[in-house]
Amino acid sequence: MTNEALQALIGSWYPNPEATLPPEKKEAPTSDEALPTEEIVVNPSLLEFNEEGSQFLNIKVAPEKLHSLMERLKQDEQTKFDYLFCLSGVDWGAELGVVYHLESTIHRHIVVVKVHTADREDPTLDTVYDLWATAEFHEREVFDFFGIKFNNHPNLKRLFLTEEWEGFPLRKDYEDEINMVIK
Amino acid sequence: METTTKETNFKSEEYFINMGPQHPATHGVLRLLLTIDGEIIRKVEPDLGYIHRSIEKMCERDSYQQIVHLTDRMDYLSSNINNEAVCLTVENALQLEIPERVKVIRTIIGELTRISSHCLWWGVMGMDVGALTTYFYGFRDRELINDIFEETCGARLTMNYNVPGGLMFDIHPNFVQRVKDFLVHFKTKLPEYDRLLTGNVIFHKRTKGVGILTKEDAISFGASGPVARASGYSCDVRKHHPYSALDKVSFNESLKTEGDTFARYQVRIQEMWESMSIIEQLIDNIPEGEHRVTTNAVIKLPKGEFYQKVETARGELGVYIISTGTKSPYRLKFRSPGFSNLSLLNHIAIGGKIGDLVATMATLDLVIPDIDR
Numbered sequence: 001m002t003n004e005a006l007q008a009l010i011g012s013w014y015p016n017p018e019a020t021l022p023p024e025k026k027e028a029p030t031s032d033e034a035l036p037t038e039e040i041v042v043n044p045s046l047l048e049f050n051e052e053g054s055q056f057l058n059i060k061v062a063p064e065k066l067h068s069l070m071e072r073l074k075q076d077e078q079t080k081f082d083y084l085f086c087l088s089g090v091d092w093g094a095e096l097g098v099v100y101h102l103e104s105t106i107h108r109h110i111v112v113v114k115v116h117t118a119d120r121e122d123p124t125l126d127t128v129y130d131l132w133a134t135a136e137f138h139e140r141e142v143f144d145f146f147g148i149k150f151n152n153h154p155n156l157k158r159l160f161l162t163e164e165w166e167g168f169p170l171r172k173d174y175e176d177e178i179n180m181v182i183k
Numbered sequence: 184m185e186t187t188t189k190e191t192n193f194k195s196e197e198y199f200i201n202m203g204p205q206h207p208a209t210h211g212v213l214r215l216l217l218t219i220d221g222e223i224i225r226k227v228e229p230d231l232g233y234i235h236r237s238i239e240k241m242c243e244r245d246s247y248q249q250i251v252h253l254t255d256r257m258d259y260l261s262s263n264i265n266n267e268a269v270c271l272t273v274e275n276a277l278q279l280e281i282p283e284r285v286k287v288i289r290t291i292i293g294e295l296t297r298i299s300s301h302c303l304w305w306g307v308m309g310m311d312v313g314a315l316t317t318y319f320y321g322f323r324d325r326e327l328i329n330d331i332f333e334e335t336c337g338a339r340l341t342m343n344y345n346v347p348g349g350l351m352f353d354i355h356p357n358f359v360q361r362v363k364d365f366l367v368h369f370k371t372k373l374p375e376y377d378r379l380l381t382g383n384v385i386f387h388k389r390t391k392g393v394g395i396l397t398k399e400d401a402i403s404f405g406a407s408g409p410v411a412r413a414s415g416y417s418c419d420v421r422k423h424h425p426y427s428a429l430d431k432v433s434f435n436e437s438l439k440t441e442g443d444t445f446a447r448y449q450v451r452i453q454e455m456w457e458s459m460s461i462i463e464q465l466i467d468n469i470p471e472g473e474h475r476v477t478t479n480a481v482i483k484l485p486k487g488e489f490y491q492k493v494e495t496a497r498g499e500l501g502v503y504i505i506s507t508g509t510k511s512p513y514r515l516k517f518r519s520p521g522f523s524n525l526s527l528l529n530h531i532a533i534g535g536k537i538g539d540l541v542a543t544m545a546t547l548d549l550v551i552p553d554i555d556r
């Protein structure tokens with residue numbers, strides 16, 4: 001599926017309640033051709049699409065919708081993103097976030113899902129471990145280096161560092177005067 | 184958990200033992216916490232971080248030329264392919280036109296690296312299950328590839344032969360002939376590997392039906408490389424997202440459906456044949472031309488995000504760069520194949536014996552610096 005078709009399909013799952021859609025467009029599209037490419041008005045507080053500066057389609061999703069979107073991306077027959085090939089924590093400065101790279105082994109299309117959280121003291125997101133087993137280790141790595149907690153994670157503890165380690169080293173504001181060589 | 188058997192009235196209970204961090208079968212400083220009941224494994228929990236150097240954090244202060252050197256130290260047996268991954272990401276981001284000569288040489292060197300890595304794996308695989316001879320055979324043939332690398336770029340393990348824009352030096356005048364000689368030699372030696380180990384009855388009993396991974400689990404655990412292909416999951420990056428000169432060659436993706444330790448073994452043996460076939464298709468047709476295009480002394484990537492995946496000897500290596508337009512990446516993530524492949528160890532080892540775990544670990548072919556990064 002092309003990026004445009006993916007964007008139209010995924011956008012149709014989160015319509016903007018304030019925008020009035022023609023009634024026939026609310027039906028689930030049956031094929032790629034029938035997708036209402038222009039008419040879909042995505043709810044901008046839940047979902048944001050972006051293709052600029054990246055070779056993949058980027059979706060920024062609100063933290064509360066993360067798990068439901070991921071579940072649908074994996075289960076839906078038209079998307080079937082069954083392979084989570086990269087899960088990275090990112091410190092965006094004001095916000096912390098996680099980036100999920102998803103690929104479908106059936107349709108061979110790729111999408112990037114991003115989630116941001118402004119809470120740097122106690123950042124918490126939902127786990128996707130129940131959807132992709134590989135997320136268990138990857139989320140532990142993100143917890144270890146960025147301090148992002150994952151709800152419902154089966155075994156959330158430090159992976160590489162020791163339990164008594166203070167701070168989260170891959171955050172931009174992390175400082176360690178003894179062990180870090182700066183410039 | 185406590186159970187009492189009627190016949191003996193002996194109690195059996197679960198207990199912990201440590202395997203590693205200095206165990207020969209972990210091939211590096213990996214510690215496994217085993218929960219066992221007698222000799223049956225109930226749980227395997229890896230304890231990581233013994234050699235974590237935080238390469239990702241170091242990348243945030245280094246220039247892109249320097250980052251290439253750090254990647255050697257991840258999966259050191261696929262160092263050329265790791266270098267290539269970073270170089271390709273930078274070149275794609277800068278939209279550099281890379282000469283055909285560079286692409287072909289990179290592919291040949293990459294496949295030689297794969298054969299060399301699989302030779303070493305085959306040697307230690309045999310050693311892990313008790314066949315010490317294989318170790319010497321594997322290292323004997325790997326030595327010839329290392330000699331070729333040494334003549335080409337001066338290094339035998341951490342090559343640093345790729346740079347953003349091409350290759351550090353042109354190939355040595357002897358390169359083509361030596362590679363051809365190696366292929367002639369190795370074609371007589373690979374059947375020897377089969378005669379020595381592949382058909383061995385004891386080896387079959389140690390590996391067949393052990394550590395079975397289904398295709399669904401392989402995908403869910405993010406497995407890649409020979410581990411995933413032995414479960415029938417077609418995931419070869421060289422096929423699905425070809426890079427360098429891999430779109431010009433024809434080769435078969437080695438696939439098996441059994442998913443057990445023996446299938447993973449067979450996939451790697453088959454891959455060595457396929458790698459030789461790829462080299463044969465390219466070695467006589469290395470195009471003339473430059474070995475490097477000039478880049479700025481200080482490489483600055485445009486603002487944006489770049490992702491490149493390559494197939495190392497262990498599976499899919501991903502390089503994810505977030506750039507803000509400066510000389511260093513804002514964030515760089517290495518998606519290493521060993522990390523995902525290790526995460527499934529607990530899943531496939533449960534219910535087996537400790538001896539099975541050693542055989543299973545051998546075919547996961549873990550390189551610990553690749554996991555710890």
